[in-house]
Structures are given as structure tokens and as C-alpha cells.
Amino acid sequence: MDRRPRDARLRQVGTSRAGLPLRLLSVGHGSRQVLVVAGPHANEPVGGATVLRLAERVLADPRLCDGADVTWNLLLCLDPDGSRRNEGWLSGPYTLGHHFRHFFRPGFMEQPEWLPDGAEGATLPETRTLLALQDELRPFLQCSLHGVDVGGGFVELTRDLPGLAPRLAHIATRLDIPLELGPYDTLYWPTLGPAVYRIPPPRRGDLAAAITEAAVESTWFHPHPYGTVTAVVEAPMWGVTAVQDASVPADAEETLRGVSRTLRRDTALLEELLARIRPYLGTAGDVDRLLAPVDDYVLVCPGLADSWDPDTGPGTDVDGGARPLPPLTTARLTALRISARRIALRTAGLLHQLVTASGHDPSGATADLDRLVDAWCADYHDGHGARWIPVARQAEYQARVVLAAFDLARRPGPASGRGARQLGAPPVRTEVPFE
Structure with missing residues (x-):
């Protein structure tokens, strides 16, 4: 940001319950908007590293930004209060025992992406900040950056992005990230392709269903009327190979x-x-x-x-x-x-x-x-x-998946909303040599 003050601007867009600032990093000056939300779940920290990697990537490649008439809006952390409670394990050692003894994730009613009482009934200041951003920006793509403690990577979409599944498979193979072919989160959700799932429209249910299945209104769907497609991008911390085994066991x-x-x-x-x-x-x-x-x-x-x-x-x-x-x-x-x-x-x-x-x-x-x-x-x-995946590789995987979703969402089609790009615009190269 110091190197490119005209192209990268940081502003405070809200305040957490504990008084911590909620900051938005905007890169570019395009008329169409992308919103990327890091840290919606306090125990899933990789998104903070991912948004910084995305900012560097976007600044380095004009096709991702002004060349595509796009501004990238990167919310650096949606739940800084909860994230601070995980500091006991964030500096390592990265062992499962150390992680779970210092794990924190707030109760369901304190998680800022959920709208159990609808947008009008939202009370958390973090939630209200995110809703206001969505209404202000009306993004054609929103990416919510999540992490899987043990398992594999996968993507959840509010609208289909045809072609995402093979790109996801290619990225995961290149970076040796297992993909989940049947995650618990999506147990009853439609499959759009291997490790890609469609989030069903919100519905009213009891609290247990809301906690276990996200069967509730959410900030994933709030910008849906603007033509927004939301991609929830899950990146694993400890990978498990068997989550991508499609065989049927006898027992x-x-x-x-x-x-x-x-x-x-x-x-x-x-x-x-x-x-x-x-x-x-x-x-x-x-x-x-x-x-x-x-x-x-x-x-x-x-x-x-x-x-x-x-x-x-x-x-x-x-x-x-x-x-x-x-x-x-x-x-x-x-x-x-x-x-x-x-x-x-x-x-x-x-x-x-x-x-x-x-x-x-x-x-x-x-x-x-x-x-x-x-x-x-x-x-x-x-x-x-279960094997530890280095943080740099988690962030690179997540960043590449976001860029793949961006490339598909900006193409003309029923899912692209306000983000339809001009015919003939070249595809974005989403991979770089891994660092």
C-alpha cells in the first residue's frame, strides 16, 4: 500500500464488539466490484494471509484490476475479537493438541455471517458492517474465506460457476491439497462437480439445523438480488488423503x-x-x-x-x-x-x-x-x-481458487450479474510459480 498509494487504499468500515477496527483494503479503480471476506470464523485464520497475497497479485497484474474494470475490496478480518482468542496456537507449534487446547470459535449466535433473524434483525456490529458493504458495493463476486481444521478443500457456491470444478482439481493437484468429495458441511447439498457444492436457498428451521447445516439466512445470500455469486472457499490446515476417495466400502x-x-x-x-x-x-x-x-x-x-x-x-x-x-x-x-x-x-x-x-x-x-x-x-x-499443510501453501491454494472463481464470474452469463465482462476479454492466468 505504501508503494502504490493511489491503487491501494485502506479505510475503516466498522468496529467490532470489543472496539477493534474492521478495515477494508481496496485495490484498483474499476466500476465493478469484488468483495473478499477474511476471518468470518475466528478459528480459520488462513484468509488473512490469502487477502494479502491477493492484493499483491492484483497489483502486479493489470488484467485482474483496471484492465478488467474491477475494484477488489478485501475485508481483512470480519471477527477480530474471536481471532485474537486463537492467538494461543497461531504462532505454533502446529500440532493438533496445541491447536485444540487453544481453539476458540464463538457460539452460533455470535458468528457474524449468520442472519438467524434476517438482515433487519442483525445485531452484531460486524454483521451490520458486512451487510452495509454488500449494499454499498453490490459485488458481482463475493468470496468468503474459510478453513478446514482436518480434512480437505472444497468450494460452496450460491450460483453455479461452470468450469470451476476442473480448475479446482488442477490447483489442488499442483499444490498437493486433498479435495473433499463428501464434506459434512454439504451432506444434503447438491453437487456441482467434484468438491464443488451449491448452497441451497436459506430456510427457516430450528437452532440445531441452523448450527449443523447453515439452514438459515446468511450474508452469503444477502447480495443475491444484486446478481452476486458467493463462493465459500475452504482450505485445509491438516490434510487427509481419504476425503478424496470415491470408492464404496463393503462395510x-x-x-x-x-x-x-x-x-x-x-x-x-x-x-x-x-x-x-x-x-x-x-x-x-x-x-x-x-x-x-x-x-x-x-x-x-x-x-x-x-x-x-x-x-x-x-x-x-x-x-x-x-x-x-x-x-x-x-x-x-x-x-x-x-x-x-x-x-x-x-x-x-x-x-x-x-x-x-x-x-x-x-x-x-x-x-x-x-x-x-x-x-x-x-x-x-x-x-x-492427518498431515500439516504449511500456511504459505494454504494461502496460495485459496488465492488461486479465488482467482479462478473471479475469472469465471466475470464472464457473460446468467450467474455473472453486473460483473459480465466484455466479449473477447482474455482469460486470467490464475497460477504463478509457487513461492
């Missing part, structure tokens, strides 16, 4: 029963620990913020276990109709196993922080929590072969 139903049994057992252990810990926690604000996501996870676990278990019948949709699971490939079963373990690990990590913050442990819960966290992280390592 799929028995594996699924095992996943459900394990989730029920782990939930019972965590509920017992929570009951031991809760009387000693007090009512300080920090305790409330750590307890909110714990209560969310404990709320949804029994329903998840039942919906996955072949012996308890299929899940139901918000209208009460039967909703059977999609075909049980190795990739999908792996994703479900990882997700069940993720919920338990996150809960255990937050409980560990609650005990630590209280300053005393009369119930002796710390040792039990340490044992659970160590055992469950070992399962990720030994049972799934």
Missing part, C-alpha cells in the same frame, strides 16, 4: 454405526465433565463466551448421532419429510468420522480452557481432558494420517 453401514456409537460415547463423557466443571466456573463474561459454543456442540451431538445411525432411521428435513443420507463413499464416511471427532475435540479444548481460566480444578477434570484430547488427536494422526 459402509457398519462403519456408520461405529461413528454414531463413538459420537454418543464421546458426548456422554463430555457432558459428565461439563457437569463436574460448571459449578466452579462463576459467571464472568469470558466464561459465558467459552460456554456458548460448548452448549451448542452438546445440543447438536445426539441428533447428529441419530441421523447418521442406520438403525435409527434417516434424518428429517425442516418440513418433517424423510431425508436419507447420500451414497456412503469412503470419502463421505471419512468426512463423517472426522466431523464427529472434531465436535468432541473442540468441546474438550474449550472445557480445558474453562478449567484453566477458572484457576482451580477441584473436580480433577484437567487430567481427564488432557487424556481425551491426546487420544482423539492421536486418532487423527494414526487413524486418518
Whole structure:
């Protein structure tokens, strides 16, 4: 920005609940707008590195900016308050145990992308800031930058971008990033291509459905009337090869029963620990913020276990109709196993922080929590072969996917809205030698 003050401008567009500035970096002077949102989930930090990489890339290539009549608007972090709570693991060491013992993600009602009461009922200042930006910019493309703690990469779209799936596969292969062919997040969503999924229109449902399926109004869909296509770009921190295995195992139903049994057992252990810990926690604000996501996870676990278990019948949709699971490939079963373990690990990590913050442990819960966290992280390592992906490679993967989505969204077509480019404009080269 100091080198190119005319082409890169930084301005404060809002303030977080704790008084931290929400800053927007705008690059270029085009009449058409791209909005990229980093840090919507506090525990998914890669987007902060990605937006800086995108800014450098856009400044270096006129075809991405003024040559395409485009301004790039990069929101540097949507939830800086929550992100600060993850600083305990951000500087390393990058081990699963260190990560989950210092993990923080706010409760569902404090996550700024969600609109459970609609845009008019939004109360979080971070949410209102993002809504105002969307209404001001009316972007033809919005990218929300997310991270997967354990698993693989994938993309979720509010509208199809034909051609994205092969580009995604090429980028992932070049950078050795596994792609999720059946992520838990998209369990009941339409598939647009390998590792590319369509986000269904928002619908009203109960809180458990909103937490587990994003079945709620969101800032992903708020700019939809402007012709915006939103791409949610997920980049993994620890990669697991099996999430891209499309084979069908012979014992799929028995594996699924095992996943459900394990989730029920782990939930019972965590509920017992929570009951031991809760009387000693007090009512300080920090305790409330750590307890909110714990209560969310404990709320949804029994329903998840039942919906996955072949012996308890299929899940139901918000209208009460039967909703059977999609075909049980190795990739999908792996994703479900990882997700069940993720919920338990996150809960255990937050409980560990609650005990630590209280300053005393009369119930002796710390040792039990340490044992659970160590055992469950070992399962990720030994049972799934989870491997750390360097931050630079995570950010490069995410940046290339954003640029691929940009190249497709700016082309003329029903999904491009105000961003249709002129016929004959050359495609953007989205790959550079990896640094």
C-alpha cells in the first residue's frame, strides 16, 4: 500500500464488539466490484494471509484490476475479537493438541455471517458492517474465506460457476491439497462437480439445523438480488488423503454405526465433565463466551448421532419429510468420522480452557481432558494420517481458487450479474510459480 498509494487504499468500515477496527483494503479503480471476506470464523485464520497475497497479485497484474474494470475490496478480518482468542496456537507449534487446547470459535449466535433473524434483525456490529458493504458495493463476486481444521478443500457456491470444478482439481493437484468429495458441511447439498457444492436457498428451521447445516439466512445470500455469486472457499490446515476417495466400502453401514456409537460415547463423557466443571466456573463474561459454543456442540451431538445411525432411521428435513443420507463413499464416511471427532475435540479444548481460566480444578477434570484430547488427536494422526499443510501453501491454494472463481464470474452469463465482462476479454492466468 505504501508503494502504490493511489491503487491501494485502506479505510475503516466498522468496529467490532470489543472496539477493534474492521478495515477494508481496496485495490484498483474499476466500476465493478469484488468483495473478499477474511476471518468470518475466528478459528480459520488462513484468509488473512490469502487477502494479502491477493492484493499483491492484483497489483502486479493489470488484467485482474483496471484492465478488467474491477475494484477488489478485501475485508481483512470480519471477527477480530474471536481471532485474537486463537492467538494461543497461531504462532505454533502446529500440532493438533496445541491447536485444540487453544481453539476458540464463538457460539452460533455470535458468528457474524449468520442472519438467524434476517438482515433487519442483525445485531452484531460486524454483521451490520458486512451487510452495509454488500449494499454499498453490490459485488458481482463475493468470496468468503474459510478453513478446514482436518480434512480437505472444497468450494460452496450460491450460483453455479461452470468450469470451476476442473480448475479446482488442477490447483489442488499442483499444490498437493486433498479435495473433499463428501464434506459434512454439504451432506444434503447438491453437487456441482467434484468438491464443488451449491448452497441451497436459506430456510427457516430450528437452532440445531441452523448450527449443523447453515439452514438459515446468511450474508452469503444477502447480495443475491444484486446478481452476486458467493463462493465459500475452504482450505485445509491438516490434510487427509481419504476425503478424496470415491470408492464404496463393503462395510459402509457398519462403519456408520461405529461413528454414531463413538459420537454418543464421546458426548456422554463430555457432558459428565461439563457437569463436574460448571459449578466452579462463576459467571464472568469470558466464561459465558467459552460456554456458548460448548452448549451448542452438546445440543447438536445426539441428533447428529441419530441421523447418521442406520438403525435409527434417516434424518428429517425442516418440513418433517424423510431425508436419507447420500451414497456412503469412503470419502463421505471419512468426512463423517472426522466431523464427529472434531465436535468432541473442540468441546474438550474449550472445557480445558474453562478449567484453566477458572484457576482451580477441584473436580480433577484437567487430567481427564488432557487424556481425551491426546487420544482423539492421536486418532487423527494414526487413524486418518492427518498431515500439516504449511500456511504459505494454504494461502496460495485459496488465492488461486479465488482467482479462478473471479475469472469465471466475470464472464457473460446468467450467474455473472453486473460483473459480465466484455466479449473477447482474455482469460486470467490464475497460477504463478509457487513461492
